[in-house]
Amino acid sequence: MKQSWKHYISGLEKRDQQGLPINQISSVASFFLSRIDILVDPFLEKNALSDLCGQVAIASAKTAYQIYKRLFSSERWKKLAEKGAVAQRLLWASTSSKDPAFKDTRYVEALIGPDTVNTIPLQTLEAFRDHGNPASRLEENLDKAASILEKIKVGGIDMEAVAVQLENEGIDKFTEPFQKLLDAIDNQKEQAGV
Template sequence: MANARLAHQAHVEVFSSDRWRALQQQGAAPQRPLWASTGVKSSDYPDTLYVSGLIASGTVNTMPEKTLKAYADHGTLSTPIEQTYDDAAQVIQAVTGAGVDLDDVFTTIEEEGIQKFVDSWNDLTESVRAELQDKAR
């Protein structure tokens, strides 16, 4: 969560810069941060933890249906993400101070996440291909 919040802070900084405003005047559109796979995997945490903690204007959230229904049922707005940046930085400092190599952790998570998207895309295209072949027979 802390990493995502700091990523949002970086996003806000980039898209409020003079450089961005110049690009925007030439027709550029902002990219929106994507919070992917925000379902909670552990029953030790509230089932809406990542949705509530990452609500921010101009973001996209690809939460599973179960999480969407849970948030609709009992989700709450939490502290605005802009007010969490300092706490998030402290969490990251504490984790690195404990000896965790966050560059390695983030690289591993990114590579695994990309592979999951690739696998999902391949599964989808294969199922479409199979369906089209069945219809062509």
């Protein structure tokens, strides 16, 4: 995430140096939550850390949000914001709870906070509308989040490696549907004689 934000800021600085507008660019950095827990939880269970199952994604997201706040309140960023730049926001994705042992609104409730986007699935949205508890919680229990991440690090989980694996899997999951879309467009163009 941190690299994504730094690249975003660098890109805006380059545009500004070239005299190009920076005030109409919006961007998000996607954070796939339940996929983190799905990948990490089996390792936790095998290594006597099962008490942390279902908690790593939220702890990671809360930590990422703190990094986001620091980067987008820095002097470097303020110079761009004065020229109309819009901060790259965190996008919470994969926010349905895949494990039936956990509350179906857990990711949504835990990560409500300012300057974020949630691509909440319809079923999860309906559950939240039915029995969700809306409140800003993104900055609650930050010490607990740090403790969870420290425990899994000591337990042998490399979150950098987890992030790389999930990024690669995510690229694969988006590449095939995108190619199908391009193929469908080409087929439509052929049929239209374009």
